[in-house]
Amino acid sequence: MSETPAARAAAVTPPSVARKIRGLSDRAIAWIFVGPTIFLLLAINIFPLMWTIRLSFTDFKANRNREVEWIGLRNYQRILTDSDIWLNMQATAHFLFWTIFFQVVIGFALAYLINKKFKGNDLWTTIIVLPMMLSPAVVGNFWKFLYQPQIGLFNYVIGFFTGKDPSSFEMLGQVNLAPWSIVIVDTWMWTPFVMLICLAGLRSIPDYIYEAAEVDRASKLRQFFTITVPMVLPFLMLAVLFRGIENFKMFDLVVQLTGGGPGSTTELTSINLKREAFEKWRTGYASAYAIILFVTVFGLASIYVKALNKVKER
Amino acid sequence: MSSFSVTEPSNRAKWFAGTLVIVYALVTMVPLAWIMLTGFKSPSDAISYPPKVLFEPTLEGYVNLFTTRTRQTPEFLDANPPQTWYEEIVREYDMVIAGPSKFGERFLNSVIIGFGSTFLSIFLGTLSAYAFSRFKIPFADDLLFFILSTRMMPPIAVAIPIFLMYRQLGLSDTHLGMILLYTGVNISLAVWLLKGFIDEIPLEYEEAALIDGYTRFQAFYKVVLPQAATGIASTAIFCLIFAWNEYAFAVLLTSGTAQTAPPFIPTIIGVGGLDWPAVAAGATIFLLPVMIFTILLRKHLLRGITFGAVRK
Numbered sequence: 001m002s003e004t005p006a007a008r009a010a011a012v013t014p015p016s017v018a019r020k021i022r023g024l025s026d027r028a029i030a031w032i033f034v035g036p037t038i039f040l041l042l043a044i045n046i047f048p049l050m051w052t053i054r055l056s057f058t059d060f061k062a063n064r065n066r067e068v069e070w071i072g073l074r075n076y077q078r079i080l081t082d083s084d085i086w087l088n089m090q091a092t093a094h095f096l097f098w099t100i101f102f103q104v105v106i107g108f109a110l111a112y113l114i115n116k117k118f119k120g121n122d123l124w125t126t127i128i129v130l131p132m133m134l135s136p137a138v139v140g141n142f143w144k145f146l147y148q149p150q151i152g153l154f155n156y157v158i159g160f161f162t163g164k165d166p167s168s169f170e171m172l173g174q175v176n177l178a179p180w181s182i183v184i185v186d187t188w189m190w191t192p193f194v195m196l197i198c199l200a201g202l203r204s205i206p207d208y209i210y211e212a213a214e215v216d217r218a219s220k221l222r223q224f225f226t227i228t229v230p231m232v233l234p235f236l237m238l239a240v241l242f243r244g245i246e247n248f249k250m251f252d253l254v255v256q257l258t259g260g261g262p263g264s265t266t267e268l269t270s271i272n273l274k275r276e277a278f279e280k281w282r283t284g285y286a287s288a289y290a291i292i293l294f295v296t297v298f299g300l301a302s303i304y305v306k307a308l309n310k311v312k313e314r
Numbered sequence: 315m316s317s318f319s320v321t322e323p324s325n326r327a328k329w330f331a332g333t334l335v336i337v338y339a340l341v342t343m344v345p346l347a348w349i350m351l352t353g354f355k356s357p358s359d360a361i362s363y364p365p366k367v368l369f370e371p372t373l374e375g376y377v378n379l380f381t382t383r384t385r386q387t388p389e390f391l392d393a394n395p396p397q398t399w400y401e402e403i404v405r406e407y408d409m410v411i412a413g414p415s416k417f418g419e420r421f422l423n424s425v426i427i428g429f430g431s432t433f434l435s436i437f438l439g440t441l442s443a444y445a446f447s448r449f450k451i452p453f454a455d456d457l458l459f460f461i462l463s464t465r466m467m468p469p470i471a472v473a474i475p476i477f478l479m480y481r482q483l484g485l486s487d488t489h490l491g492m493i494l495l496y497t498g499v500n501i502s503l504a505v506w507l508l509k510g511f512i513d514e515i516p517l518e519y520e521e522a523a524l525i526d527g528y529t530r531f532q533a534f535y536k537v538v539l540p541q542a543a544t545g546i547a548s549t550a551i552f553c554l555i556f557a558w559n560e561y562a563f564a565v566l567l568t569s570g571t572a573q574t575a576p577p578f579i580p581t582i583i584g585v586g587g588l589d590w591p592a593v594a595a596g597a598t599i600f601l602l603p604v605m606i607f608t609i610l611l612r613k614h615l616l617r618g619i620t621f622g623a624v625r626k
Contacts, residue, residue, distance in 0.1 A: 026449055029530050033445035037438045037501055044498025045464040048475035055475070062478060110338060116323040118332035126612040127339045130346065133608045137561035138597045141580035142349050145590055151361045153348055166363075188342060249468040252561035256580055270468045270562075277474050278566060290471030297466045 049294075056288035063281040075288035085289075087264065088272045094179055095186070095254075095268060096247050100240055102187040107194030108236065112228075114195070115202040125199070129192040136189065140256035143185045147171040147257075172258050178266050182254050186247065194239040201235030202228070234312045241304055248297050269293055349601070352594035360590045374403050375591030379417050379582065379599075383409040417596055420578040424600070426489055427574055428557040431496035435553045438497070439504035440546060444534060446505065447512040448520075458509075462502045469562035472499075477567060487568045495567070496557040504549050511545025512538065548614040555604060575600050 056075055060068045079085055110128065114121050131139070146154040150167040159166035171181040205227065213223045251270040254260070260267035260275075267275075273293065277286035323331070352360050354371040377400045385408055394410070396402045404411055446454050464472075476495060477486070485491030515538060523533040539546075565577040579596040582589055608615060 026530065030445045030449035030451060033441040034451060037442040037505065040438065040494070040498050040501060044476070044495060045472075045502070048472055048479065049464060049467070051475040051478070052471065062474075106338075110335060113331035113335050116328050116331035118328040118335070121332070121335070122612065124332075124335050124339050126609055128335070128342060129612075130605055130608060131342060133555055133604050134346075134601050135559035135561065135576050135604075137559075137565075137576040138579050138600055139345070142594065142597055143345065145352070145588075145593075146345060146348065148361075150363055151365065153344070153365050156363075156365050188345070245466050249466075251468065251470060252576075256561075270470050273468060273470045274566075277470060278477075283474060283478075287471075287474055290468065290474060294467045294471060298463060301463075301466060 052287045052290055055284050056291050058284040060284040060287075061281050062277075062283040068284075071284070075285050076292065078285065079289055079292060084264070085269075085272070088267050088269050091179065091264070091266060092248065092250075092268045095182060095250065095266075096244060098180075098183045099186045099190070099247055100243055102183065103191045103194045103243060104236060104240060106187070107191045107239070108198050108232070110191070110195045111198035111202055114199060125196075128195065131189045132192045134189075136253040137256050139189065140185060140253040144172065144257055147181060149173075173262055175262055175265050178258050178262055182257055182266055185253060185257060186250070189253070190243060190246075194236075194243065197235050197239040197242075198232055201232035204235075205231045230314075234308065237304075237308045237311060241301065241308065244304070245297060245301060248293075346601070346605075349594050349597050352591055353598045355591050355594075357589065357591055360594075372403065373400070375589075375595035377403050378589055378592040379595045380415055381411045382413050382415050383407075384412045386410050415582075416578065417575075417582075420573055420575045421599065423489070423568075423572055424558060424574040424576075427492045427496065427572070428554050430489065430493040431500060431557045432550050432553040434493060434497040435500040435504045436546060436550050439501050439508050439549070440539070440542070442501075443505050443508035443512050444538060446509050448517075458502070458506060462506060465499070465502060470566070473563055473566045476563070480567060487570055487572045489572050492564070492568060492572050492574070495563055496553075496560065499560075499563075500553045500556055504553055507549045507552070508542070508545060511542050511549075515541045544614065548611075551607065551611060551615060555607075558604065 057070055057072060058068045059071050059075075114125055143154075146152050147170075149155055149170045152166075152171075154171065155166040155169065158164065158169075169177060171177050209227055209231075210223060213227060218226070249270055250268055251274065254266060254268055255271055255274075258266040260271040264272075269289075270293075273286055273289050276282050276289060351367070353375045354373070355366070355369055356372050356374055359366050359369045381400070381404070383404055388408070391405065391408060391410070396405050401411055445451060446458065451457075480486040480491050483491075485494070519537050519541065520533045523537045524530070528536065559576065560574070561576040564574045568574065568577070575596070579593060579600060580588075582592045582596060
């Protein structure tokens with residue numbers, strides 16, 4: 001929009017009328033309208049970010065009242081050479097990869113089925129969406145109950161269908177199972193999000209494309225792979241981007257479920273960051289860590305968005 | 315679309331798709347149904363093996379959620395017969411009610427902070443979205459994108475400086491502090507979504523109003539606001555749900571007066587560990603409003619989720 005409405009209004013209005021348009025100038029109004037928001041964003045988003053950057057070059061500890069020393073890049077150096085942090089990164093990568101994998105597969109399948117427009121599909125869609133609207137901390141805490149070895153419903157159901165003793169395995173307590181326990185809950189919670197975006201994609205495909213394919217006697221399978229999949233792909237990639245960013249930040253759900261344990265098998269970077277910042281009170285170190293995470297997400301997301309735009313152009 | 319259209323799925327395909335979707339929906343509801351059931355169980359029913367689907371419902375969980383209790387001597391119990399139905403429930407365990415628990419306060423905090431921050435986000439967000447949509451603001455797009463990108467930071471990373479800043483300003487563990495924080499987090503998305511809605515309102519309406527002698531302000535609240543009402547409402551729901559569900563900031567920045575329900579519910583302790591029926595009762599009370607909201611407002615909400623996402 002190149003012109004403002006007032007400018008356009010002025011252009012079509014005789015000067016005598018234009019002069020009668022009372023009130024403040026557009027510029028003044030623009031600043032009055034935007035000012036408070038900008039101020040709040042500076043205070044809550046930008047200023048803290050700057051402060052974090054500053055702190056990341058110091059050995060500041062928020063629970064001590066002592067002289068702060070500038071230590072240059074030493075925090076960064078320590079983090080990037082710390083093998084434990086690479087383990088956290090691996091846990092995060094495992095979590096990211098498998099949650100996105102399952103959510104894309106199930107989410108797309110569900111969207112495809114819902115798009116068959118069976119009777120009552122909007123009501124069932126709403127019911128499927130419910131988990132993602134709820135508080136991850138409260139729900140995650142309750143999943144801990146479902147995962148209890150002897151009494152938990154999850155173990156009982158698995159035992160019922162596989163014949164295993166429900167008290168013979170601990171989803172949250174075993175090193176080999178805990179990473180999957182968080183993948184299951186996150187998939188349960190966020191598959192609907194991927195589904196909704198896929199559904200928007202499927203609904204954006206105009207009918208005439210399929211009609212044309214039908215005239216050309218393209219098989220249903222061929223239509224699926226040459227029309228449906230490529231047309232939904234940009235939407236799907238967008239869903240992956242959002243889930244990727246969200247799960248990289250994942251904190252509440254996993255903290256409630258496993259608290260990072262057993263050992264540190266499910267200690268995602270956010271949980272590790274919380275320990276450094278608010279349990280060990282290594283504020284400077286944690287700030288550097290936070291900056292590294294931010295740069296990582298931002299970098300990965302930018303590369304991904306470039307790829308996404310290429311797909312869109314095709 | 316006519317029913318003979320080639321793109322209309324066959325009845326068999328519909329039936330098949332419908333069955334699969336309904337099965338998925340039912341399975342996905344099991345954990346939520348289990349929360350609600352557990353809220354009405356007695357502690358022994360809640361931890362029985364095999365898990366009980368049929369049981370004698372009791373309000374014990376809800377009573378425990380809202381009260382604190384103390385054990386008393388038999389003499390005291392005999393001398394003071396229970397006055398109310400909830401005291402009777404507690405008596406079965408030789409206890410008396412000592413007072414209300416903190417759940418009510420925490421729930422109220424969630425309401426105050428949720429609605430406060432939503433109101434502020436929408437108020438400021440609508441004004442800015444209008445300005446971004448209708449006036450030329452230098453670097454508007456870059457500014458919006460940069461602000462949106464700060465949401466990529468893990469909340470813990472933002473919490474470090476906020477924690478220090480709030481400690482200096484005396485905003486730690488206050489309602490105002492949390493309202494400002496949630497507004498700051500929500501407003502970038504709110505502006506982004508609202509700008510989309512306002513962009514869709516034809517300029518001609520305002521121009522006509524301006525020519526009729528309305529001032530900018532009048533044109534804004536008499537012409538633009540009513541047109542954008544649906545968009546504003548659905549954006550408000552998103553802000554509210556975010557603030558309602560938020561946990562990371564709440565657990566790090568609040569501990570007492572301003573603590574919201576999400577950090578509180580997982581800490582409800584009974585005799586010998588978590589009191590699961592009380593936790594489930596709290597979770598039910600906390601989650602139910604969002605579920606009802608979602609079902610009632612599904613049309614706007616579902617459109618909003620994808621709309622907001624697809625626009626970015």
